[in-house]
Amino acid sequence: MPESRAASIASFWDAAASSFDEEADHGLRDPHVKAAWAERLRSWMPSSPADVLDLGCGTGSLSLLLAEQGHRPAGVDLSPLMVEQARRKLATAGFDVAVTVGDASDPPAEAGASFDVVLSRHLLWTLPDPEEALRRWAGLLRPGGRLVLVEGRWAINAEPDDDRSYDVGSASLPWVGGVRAESLLRALRPLTADARVEPLTDPSLWGRPIQDERYAVVAFV
Template structure:
Protein backbone atom coordinates (compact mmCIF):
# COMPACT_ATOMS: atom_id res chain seq x y z
CA UNK A 1 0.00 0.00 0.00
CA UNK A 2 1.50 3.42 -0.92
CA UNK A 3 2.56 5.59 2.01
CA UNK A 4 -0.26 8.11 1.53
CA UNK A 5 -2.89 5.38 1.31
CA UNK A 6 -1.47 3.76 4.43
CA UNK A 7 -1.78 7.08 6.27
CA UNK A 8 -5.41 7.44 5.20
CA UNK A 9 -6.17 3.86 6.23
CA UNK A 10 -4.57 4.40 9.64
CA UNK A 11 -6.56 7.60 10.15
CA UNK A 12 -9.89 5.83 9.59
CA UNK A 13 -8.86 2.66 11.40
CA UNK A 14 -8.53 4.80 14.53
CA UNK A 15 -12.27 5.51 14.31
CA UNK A 16 -13.42 1.97 13.52
CA UNK A 17 -14.32 0.94 17.08
CA UNK A 18 -16.45 4.05 17.71
CA UNK A 19 -17.64 4.83 14.18
CA UNK A 20 -21.09 3.29 14.60
CA UNK A 21 -21.84 5.42 17.65
CA UNK A 22 -22.85 8.22 15.27
CA UNK A 23 -26.54 7.79 14.48
CA UNK A 24 -26.14 7.98 10.71
CA UNK A 25 -23.09 5.68 10.73
CA UNK A 26 -24.29 2.73 12.76
CA UNK A 27 -28.03 3.05 12.02
CA UNK A 28 -28.67 1.53 15.45
CA UNK A 29 -31.76 3.65 16.06
CA UNK A 30 -34.68 1.93 14.29
CA UNK A 31 -36.09 5.27 13.11
CA UNK A 32 -32.78 6.35 11.62
CA UNK A 33 -32.32 3.00 9.91
CA UNK A 34 -35.87 3.09 8.56
CA UNK A 35 -35.32 6.58 7.15
CA UNK A 36 -32.18 5.45 5.30
CA UNK A 37 -33.89 2.28 4.12
CA UNK A 38 -36.69 4.33 2.60
CA UNK A 39 -34.25 6.63 0.80
CA UNK A 40 -32.14 3.76 -0.50
CA UNK A 41 -35.24 2.01 -1.78
CA UNK A 42 -36.18 5.13 -3.75
CA UNK A 43 -32.72 5.41 -5.33
CA UNK A 44 -32.20 1.77 -6.23
CA UNK A 45 -33.54 -0.17 -9.22
CA UNK A 46 -35.71 -3.21 -8.50
CA UNK A 47 -33.93 -5.93 -6.58
CA UNK A 48 -31.76 -7.83 -6.99
CA UNK A 49 -29.25 -5.27 -8.22
CA UNK A 50 -25.46 -5.44 -8.09
CA UNK A 51 -24.35 -2.48 -5.98
CA UNK A 52 -20.77 -1.33 -5.37
CA UNK A 53 -20.69 0.49 -2.01
CA UNK A 54 -17.54 2.63 -2.12
CA UNK A 55 -16.08 3.90 1.13
CA UNK A 56 -18.46 1.48 2.80
CA UNK A 57 -17.03 2.01 6.28
CA UNK A 58 -18.58 -0.44 8.72
CA UNK A 59 -21.08 -1.66 6.14
CA UNK A 60 -24.31 -0.15 7.48
CA UNK A 61 -25.68 0.84 4.07
CA UNK A 62 -24.52 -2.44 2.55
CA UNK A 63 -26.50 -4.25 5.22
CA UNK A 64 -29.65 -2.28 4.40
CA UNK A 65 -29.17 -3.04 0.71
CA UNK A 66 -28.74 -6.74 1.42
CA UNK A 67 -31.90 -6.72 3.52
CA UNK A 68 -33.71 -5.21 0.54
CA UNK A 69 -32.62 -8.09 -1.69
CA UNK A 70 -29.68 -6.45 -3.45
CA UNK A 71 -26.15 -7.84 -3.88
CA UNK A 72 -23.77 -5.30 -2.31
CA UNK A 73 -20.01 -5.34 -2.62
CA UNK A 74 -18.21 -3.05 -0.17
CA UNK A 75 -14.80 -1.43 -0.60
CA UNK A 76 -12.98 0.64 2.01
CA UNK A 77 -9.33 1.55 2.49
CA UNK A 78 -9.39 0.95 6.25
CA UNK A 79 -8.92 -2.72 7.23
CA UNK A 80 -10.54 -2.33 10.64
CA UNK A 81 -13.61 -0.75 9.06
CA UNK A 82 -13.86 -3.73 6.72
CA UNK A 83 -13.54 -6.13 9.65
CA UNK A 84 -16.54 -4.43 11.25
CA UNK A 85 -18.46 -4.59 7.97
CA UNK A 86 -17.78 -8.29 7.51
CA UNK A 87 -18.92 -9.07 11.03
CA UNK A 88 -22.04 -6.95 10.64
CA UNK A 89 -23.14 -8.57 7.39
CA UNK A 90 -22.27 -12.08 8.56
CA UNK A 91 -24.15 -11.63 11.84
CA UNK A 92 -27.24 -10.75 9.82
CA UNK A 93 -26.84 -13.87 7.69
CA UNK A 94 -25.48 -12.27 4.51
CA UNK A 95 -22.47 -13.49 2.56
CA UNK A 96 -21.54 -10.16 0.97
CA UNK A 97 -18.06 -9.33 -0.26
CA UNK A 98 -16.47 -6.62 1.89
CA UNK A 99 -12.91 -5.89 0.85
CA UNK A 100 -9.99 -3.60 1.59
CA UNK A 101 -9.16 -1.36 -1.35
CA UNK A 102 -8.93 2.15 -2.73
CA UNK A 103 -12.50 3.33 -3.28
CA UNK A 104 -11.33 5.96 -5.76
CA UNK A 105 -9.91 3.18 -7.94
CA UNK A 106 -11.76 -0.01 -6.93
CA UNK A 107 -9.79 -3.26 -7.01
CA UNK A 108 -10.43 -5.66 -9.88
CA UNK A 109 -11.68 -8.34 -7.51
CA UNK A 110 -14.61 -6.11 -6.58
CA UNK A 111 -15.99 -6.61 -10.09
CA UNK A 112 -16.12 -4.73 -13.34
CA UNK A 113 -19.84 -4.21 -13.97
CA UNK A 114 -22.55 -2.91 -11.63
CA UNK A 115 -26.13 -1.68 -11.73
CA UNK A 116 -25.44 0.92 -9.05
CA UNK A 117 -22.38 2.59 -7.59
CA UNK A 118 -23.06 4.14 -4.19
CA UNK A 119 -20.90 6.37 -2.04
CA UNK A 120 -21.65 8.42 1.06
CA UNK A 121 -19.48 11.30 2.26
CA UNK A 122 -16.46 9.97 0.40
CA UNK A 123 -15.62 12.53 -2.27
CA UNK A 124 -14.18 15.07 0.16
CA UNK A 125 -11.43 12.61 1.12
CA UNK A 126 -10.13 12.15 -2.45
CA UNK A 127 -7.21 14.02 -4.02
CA UNK A 128 -8.80 13.77 -7.49
CA UNK A 129 -12.58 13.42 -7.16
CA UNK A 130 -13.19 14.15 -10.85
CA UNK A 131 -11.00 11.22 -11.89
CA UNK A 132 -12.71 8.99 -9.33
CA UNK A 133 -16.12 9.87 -10.77
CA UNK A 134 -14.87 9.01 -14.25
CA UNK A 135 -13.62 5.62 -13.08
CA UNK A 136 -16.84 4.84 -11.22
CA UNK A 137 -19.05 5.63 -14.18
CA UNK A 138 -16.87 3.33 -16.27
CA UNK A 139 -17.94 0.46 -13.99
CA UNK A 140 -21.65 1.00 -14.60
CA UNK A 141 -23.70 -1.15 -16.92
CA UNK A 142 -25.70 0.64 -19.65
CA UNK A 143 -28.48 2.50 -17.87
CA UNK A 144 -26.75 2.06 -14.53
CA UNK A 145 -26.86 4.73 -11.88
CA UNK A 146 -24.48 6.56 -9.61
CA UNK A 147 -25.84 7.48 -6.16
CA UNK A 148 -23.74 10.05 -4.32
CA UNK A 149 -24.79 11.06 -0.81
CA UNK A 150 -22.87 14.25 -0.18
CA UNK A 151 -22.96 17.68 1.41
CA UNK A 152 -21.12 20.85 2.17
CA UNK A 153 -20.54 21.12 5.88
CA UNK A 154 -20.59 24.59 7.42
CA UNK A 155 -17.61 23.59 9.56
CA UNK A 156 -15.67 20.38 9.20
CA UNK A 157 -15.56 18.12 12.22
CA UNK A 158 -12.48 18.98 14.31
CA UNK A 159 -10.87 15.61 13.67
CA UNK A 160 -11.26 16.04 9.92
CA UNK A 161 -10.34 19.70 9.80
CA UNK A 162 -7.29 19.53 12.04
CA UNK A 163 -5.93 16.03 11.61
CA UNK A 164 -6.83 14.82 8.14
CA UNK A 165 -3.54 15.61 6.49
CA UNK A 166 -2.05 12.71 4.56
CA UNK A 167 1.04 13.36 2.50
CA UNK A 168 1.29 16.38 0.25
CA UNK A 169 -1.78 15.70 -1.86
CA UNK A 170 -4.43 18.37 -1.78
CA UNK A 171 -8.08 17.50 -1.30
CA UNK A 172 -10.04 20.00 -3.38
CA UNK A 173 -13.39 19.10 -1.82
CA UNK A 174 -12.25 19.12 1.79
CA UNK A 175 -15.24 19.90 3.98
CA UNK A 176 -17.67 18.66 1.35
CA UNK A 177 -18.89 19.82 -2.04
CA UNK A 178 -21.88 21.93 -3.01
CA UNK A 179 -24.55 20.19 -5.08
CA UNK A 180 -24.11 22.61 -7.97
CA UNK A 181 -20.38 21.97 -8.16
CA UNK A 182 -20.89 18.20 -8.12
CA UNK A 183 -23.49 18.40 -10.89
CA UNK A 184 -21.06 20.47 -12.94
CA UNK A 185 -18.37 17.82 -12.50
CA UNK A 186 -20.78 15.08 -13.55
CA UNK A 187 -22.26 16.86 -16.57
CA UNK A 188 -19.74 15.63 -19.17
CA UNK A 189 -19.81 12.10 -17.75
CA UNK A 190 -23.49 11.16 -17.47
CA UNK A 191 -26.72 11.38 -19.45
CA UNK A 192 -28.91 12.80 -16.70
CA UNK A 193 -28.61 13.71 -13.03
CA UNK A 194 -30.82 15.09 -10.30
CA UNK A 195 -30.38 16.41 -6.77
CA UNK A 196 -32.47 15.40 -3.78
CA UNK A 197 -32.00 17.55 -0.65
CA UNK A 198 -31.66 15.57 2.58
CA UNK A 199 -32.53 17.97 5.42
CA UNK A 200 -34.60 15.42 7.39
CA UNK A 201 -33.08 15.25 10.91
CA UNK A 202 -34.21 11.63 11.20
CA UNK A 203 -31.52 10.67 8.68
CA UNK A 204 -28.77 12.20 10.77
CA UNK A 205 -30.06 11.65 14.27
CA UNK A 206 -30.03 15.41 14.84
CA UNK A 207 -31.01 18.70 13.30
CA UNK A 208 -28.54 19.91 10.69
CA UNK A 209 -27.79 23.43 9.47
CA UNK A 210 -25.55 22.62 6.52
CA UNK A 211 -26.15 21.31 3.01
CA UNK A 212 -26.92 17.59 2.75
CA UNK A 213 -28.18 15.99 -0.45
CA UNK A 214 -28.06 13.02 -2.80
CA UNK A 215 -27.24 13.11 -6.48
CA UNK A 216 -28.63 10.32 -8.64
CA UNK A 217 -26.99 10.21 -12.07
CA UNK A 218 -27.58 7.82 -14.96
CA UNK A 219 -24.87 6.59 -17.31
Protein backbone atom coordinates (compact mmCIF):
# COMPACT_ATOMS: atom_id res chain seq x y z
CA MET A 1 0.00 0.00 0.00
CA PRO A 2 1.41 3.45 -0.85
CA GLU A 3 2.83 5.21 2.19
CA SER A 4 0.53 8.23 1.90
CA ARG A 5 -2.54 6.01 1.76
CA ALA A 6 -1.37 3.89 4.68
CA ALA A 7 -0.80 7.03 6.74
CA SER A 8 -4.31 8.30 5.99
CA ILE A 9 -5.93 4.99 6.94
CA ALA A 10 -3.80 4.68 10.09
CA SER A 11 -4.87 8.18 11.11
CA PHE A 12 -8.54 7.24 10.67
CA TRP A 13 -8.20 4.26 13.00
CA ASP A 14 -6.00 6.12 15.45
CA ALA A 15 -8.86 8.59 15.86
CA ALA A 16 -11.23 5.71 16.60
CA ALA A 17 -8.93 3.89 19.02
CA SER A 18 -10.02 5.58 22.26
CA SER A 19 -13.68 4.61 21.81
CA PHE A 20 -13.23 1.41 19.79
CA ASP A 21 -13.83 -0.99 22.69
CA GLU A 22 -17.15 0.64 23.54
CA GLU A 23 -18.75 -1.45 20.77
CA ALA A 24 -19.88 -4.72 22.32
CA ASP A 25 -18.19 -6.93 19.72
CA HIS A 26 -14.96 -4.90 19.82
CA GLY A 27 -14.17 -4.68 23.52
CA LEU A 28 -15.95 -7.91 24.53
CA ARG A 29 -16.59 -6.33 27.94
CA ASP A 30 -20.00 -7.96 28.27
CA PRO A 31 -19.37 -11.51 29.53
CA HIS A 32 -22.15 -12.91 27.34
CA VAL A 33 -20.66 -11.35 24.19
CA LYS A 34 -17.18 -12.50 25.18
CA ALA A 35 -18.44 -16.04 25.78
CA ALA A 36 -20.20 -16.09 22.40
CA TRP A 37 -17.01 -15.10 20.56
CA ALA A 38 -14.91 -17.51 22.62
CA GLU A 39 -17.23 -20.37 21.63
CA ARG A 40 -17.07 -19.46 17.93
CA LEU A 41 -13.29 -19.09 17.94
CA ARG A 42 -12.94 -22.45 19.63
CA SER A 43 -15.00 -24.06 16.88
CA TRP A 44 -12.95 -22.44 14.09
CA MET A 45 -9.48 -23.13 15.44
CA PRO A 46 -7.43 -26.32 15.26
CA SER A 47 -6.32 -27.97 18.47
CA SER A 48 -4.19 -25.74 20.65
CA PRO A 49 -1.52 -24.60 20.62
CA ALA A 50 -1.84 -23.19 17.10
CA ASP A 51 0.08 -20.26 15.61
CA VAL A 52 -2.55 -17.68 14.63
CA LEU A 53 -1.95 -14.43 12.76
CA ASP A 54 -4.65 -11.94 13.80
CA LEU A 55 -4.75 -9.37 11.00
CA GLY A 56 -6.34 -6.00 11.64
CA CYS A 57 -6.25 -7.02 15.30
CA GLY A 58 -7.45 -3.64 16.56
CA THR A 59 -7.28 -3.48 20.34
CA GLY A 60 -6.45 -7.18 20.60
CA SER A 61 -9.71 -8.62 21.92
CA LEU A 62 -9.68 -11.69 19.68
CA SER A 63 -5.95 -12.20 20.24
CA LEU A 64 -6.66 -12.23 23.96
CA LEU A 65 -9.36 -14.87 23.56
CA LEU A 66 -6.98 -16.98 21.48
CA ALA A 67 -4.24 -16.69 24.09
CA GLU A 68 -6.70 -17.66 26.82
CA GLN A 69 -7.55 -20.78 24.80
CA GLY A 70 -3.89 -21.82 24.67
CA HIS A 71 -3.03 -20.62 21.16
CA ARG A 72 -0.04 -18.51 20.11
CA PRO A 73 -1.48 -15.39 18.47
CA ALA A 74 0.47 -12.63 16.75
CA GLY A 75 -1.27 -9.39 15.85
CA VAL A 76 -0.85 -6.83 13.07
CA ASP A 77 -2.64 -3.51 12.77
CA LEU A 78 -1.94 -0.35 10.81
CA SER A 79 -2.95 1.94 13.68
CA PRO A 80 -0.20 2.60 16.25
CA LEU A 81 -2.78 3.58 18.87
CA MET A 82 -4.74 0.37 18.33
CA VAL A 83 -1.52 -1.62 18.65
CA GLU A 84 -0.63 0.23 21.83
CA GLN A 85 -3.97 -0.71 23.36
CA ALA A 86 -3.67 -4.31 22.20
CA ARG A 87 -0.23 -4.67 23.76
CA ARG A 88 -1.49 -3.21 27.03
CA LYS A 89 -4.58 -5.40 27.08
CA LEU A 90 -2.61 -8.59 26.48
CA ALA A 91 0.17 -7.72 28.91
CA THR A 92 -2.33 -6.83 31.63
CA ALA A 93 -3.88 -10.26 31.20
CA GLY A 94 -0.44 -11.85 31.59
CA PHE A 95 0.24 -12.82 27.97
CA ASP A 96 3.41 -12.12 26.00
CA VAL A 97 2.01 -11.62 22.50
CA ALA A 98 3.80 -9.86 19.65
CA VAL A 99 1.61 -7.11 18.17
CA THR A 100 3.17 -5.27 15.24
CA VAL A 101 2.32 -1.99 13.53
CA GLY A 102 2.00 -2.82 9.85
CA ASP A 103 -0.13 -3.23 6.76
CA ALA A 104 -2.44 -6.19 7.36
CA SER A 105 -2.92 -6.63 3.61
CA ASP A 106 0.82 -7.32 3.30
CA PRO A 107 1.96 -8.39 6.76
CA PRO A 108 5.47 -7.34 7.78
CA ALA A 109 8.13 -10.04 8.03
CA GLU A 110 8.59 -9.46 11.75
CA ALA A 111 5.05 -10.74 12.35
CA GLY A 112 6.10 -14.18 11.12
CA ALA A 113 6.07 -16.16 7.90
CA SER A 114 4.25 -19.43 8.66
CA PHE A 115 0.98 -19.98 10.52
CA ASP A 116 -1.67 -22.58 11.19
CA VAL A 117 -4.42 -19.95 10.96
CA VAL A 118 -4.78 -16.49 9.46
CA LEU A 119 -7.69 -14.69 11.12
CA SER A 120 -9.34 -11.40 10.21
CA ARG A 121 -12.57 -9.75 11.30
CA HIS A 122 -14.28 -7.00 9.29
CA LEU A 123 -11.00 -6.11 7.63
CA LEU A 124 -11.45 -6.86 3.94
CA TRP A 125 -13.73 -3.87 3.27
CA THR A 126 -10.92 -1.51 4.34
CA LEU A 127 -8.41 -2.82 1.80
CA PRO A 128 -7.69 -1.26 -1.62
CA ASP A 129 -7.03 -4.73 -3.12
CA PRO A 130 -8.71 -7.37 -0.94
CA GLU A 131 -8.25 -10.21 -3.43
CA GLU A 132 -4.49 -9.66 -3.55
CA ALA A 133 -4.48 -9.60 0.26
CA LEU A 134 -6.23 -12.98 0.31
CA ARG A 135 -3.52 -14.40 -1.97
CA ARG A 136 -0.81 -13.15 0.37
CA TRP A 137 -2.59 -14.52 3.43
CA ALA A 138 -3.04 -17.96 1.88
CA GLY A 139 0.69 -17.97 1.18
CA LEU A 140 1.40 -17.58 4.91
CA LEU A 141 -0.38 -20.80 5.80
CA ARG A 142 1.26 -24.14 6.47
CA PRO A 143 -0.08 -27.20 4.64
CA GLY A 144 -3.53 -27.89 6.01
CA GLY A 145 -3.77 -24.38 7.43
CA ARG A 146 -6.90 -22.30 7.35
CA LEU A 147 -8.18 -18.80 6.75
CA VAL A 148 -10.85 -17.68 9.22
CA LEU A 149 -12.60 -14.61 7.81
CA VAL A 150 -15.36 -12.93 9.81
CA GLU A 151 -17.15 -10.70 7.33
CA GLY A 152 -20.52 -9.38 6.26
CA ARG A 153 -22.42 -7.01 4.04
CA TRP A 154 -23.88 -4.29 6.23
CA ALA A 155 -24.24 -1.38 3.79
CA ILE A 156 -26.26 -2.83 0.94
CA ASN A 157 -26.29 0.28 -1.23
CA ALA A 158 -22.72 1.44 -0.56
CA GLU A 159 -20.68 2.65 -3.50
CA PRO A 160 -16.86 2.70 -3.61
CA ASP A 161 -16.79 6.47 -3.03
CA ASP A 162 -19.14 6.39 -0.04
CA ASP A 163 -16.45 5.97 2.59
CA ARG A 164 -14.94 9.42 2.40
CA SER A 165 -13.68 9.34 5.98
CA TYR A 166 -10.58 7.51 4.79
CA ASP A 167 -9.67 10.40 2.48
CA VAL A 168 -7.36 8.17 0.48
CA GLY A 169 -7.61 9.83 -2.90
CA SER A 170 -9.39 8.69 -6.01
CA ALA A 171 -8.71 4.94 -5.74
CA SER A 172 -11.77 3.05 -4.52
CA LEU A 173 -12.26 0.41 -1.87
CA PRO A 174 -13.81 -2.47 -3.87
CA TRP A 175 -15.61 -4.02 -0.91
CA VAL A 176 -16.64 -0.90 1.00
CA GLY A 177 -19.76 -1.68 3.00
CA GLY A 178 -18.69 -5.31 3.27
CA VAL A 179 -18.69 -8.29 0.96
CA ARG A 180 -21.36 -10.91 0.35
CA ALA A 181 -20.48 -14.47 1.24
CA GLU A 182 -20.78 -15.72 -2.34
CA SER A 183 -18.38 -13.04 -3.58
CA LEU A 184 -15.82 -13.94 -0.94
CA LEU A 185 -16.14 -17.65 -1.72
CA ARG A 186 -15.59 -16.89 -5.40
CA ALA A 187 -12.38 -14.99 -4.58
CA LEU A 188 -11.16 -17.85 -2.38
CA ARG A 189 -11.86 -20.64 -4.85
CA PRO A 190 -8.48 -20.49 -6.68
CA LEU A 191 -6.61 -20.25 -3.36
CA THR A 192 -8.17 -22.91 -1.16
CA ALA A 193 -9.12 -26.55 -1.29
CA ASP A 194 -12.33 -26.25 0.69
CA ALA A 195 -14.38 -23.50 2.33
CA ARG A 196 -17.54 -23.31 4.40
CA VAL A 197 -19.77 -20.43 5.41
CA GLU A 198 -21.23 -20.08 8.89
CA PRO A 199 -23.94 -17.43 9.41
CA LEU A 200 -23.35 -15.20 12.43
CA THR A 201 -26.85 -14.02 13.23
CA ASP A 202 -26.79 -14.68 16.98
CA PRO A 203 -27.39 -11.32 18.75
CA SER A 204 -25.05 -12.48 21.53
CA LEU A 205 -22.12 -11.95 19.16
CA TRP A 206 -22.97 -8.31 18.54
CA GLY A 207 -24.65 -7.25 21.75
CA ARG A 208 -27.84 -6.52 19.80
CA PRO A 209 -30.03 -7.97 17.05
CA ILE A 210 -28.67 -7.43 13.54
CA GLN A 211 -30.53 -7.26 10.24
CA ASP A 212 -27.65 -7.37 7.77
CA GLU A 213 -25.55 -10.24 6.44
CA ARG A 214 -22.83 -11.43 8.81
CA TYR A 215 -20.93 -14.68 8.54
CA ALA A 216 -17.62 -16.44 8.91
CA VAL A 217 -15.77 -18.29 6.17
CA VAL A 218 -13.38 -21.04 7.20
CA ALA A 219 -11.23 -21.98 4.20
CA PHE A 220 -8.54 -24.66 4.11
CA VAL A 221 -5.45 -24.68 1.91
